Amino acid sequence: MSVERVFLPVVLGSLFAFGCASTQSQPEDASEKEEQADQARLETQEPAPGLAAEIVQRGTLRVAMSGDQPPFNAVSRSGEYLGFEVDLASALARSIGVELEIVELPFAELLPAVEQHQVDM
Numbered sequence: 001m002s003v004e005r006v007f008l009p010v011v012l013g014s015l016f017a018f019g020c021a022s023t024q025s026q027p028e029d030a031s032e033k034e035e036q037a038d039q040a041r042l043e044t045q046e047p048a049p050g051l052a053a054e055i056v057q058r059g060t061l062r063v064a065m066s067g068d069q070p071p072f073n074a075v076s077r078s079g080e081y082l083g084f085e086v087d088l089a090s091a092l093a094r095s096i097g098v099e100l101e102i103v104e105l106p107f108a109e110l111l112p113a114v115e116q117h118q119v120d121m
Helices: 003-022 028-044 051-058 084-096 107-115
Strands: 060-065 073-075 099-104
Touching: 051 060, 051 084, 060 084, 060 107, 073 084, 084 099
Parallel strands: 060 099
Antiparallel strands: none
């Protein structure tokens, strides 16, 4: 029997055993405290009270995309927006009964545009 046939299963078995041992869950008290802390953080955060009403009143959902990140979002040769994010934004706009407006921005400007309320998402 060769050394590789013995050595490889021993190494792989050891790695598996150490990996399983290191993924032990936290004690229940710690996870309960963490859940309570998360809940407290959620309760203290103020929702954007007027955003949903503003979107419905305006009649459009403004979604920023870079247009160059396939398969998430891209622009076809005919200028049509394609991709997962486009489909998701379209479904969201349809579900709340408004039109979808895609605002194309460079990737670095996406989050600042949301923070400055230039777009909704």
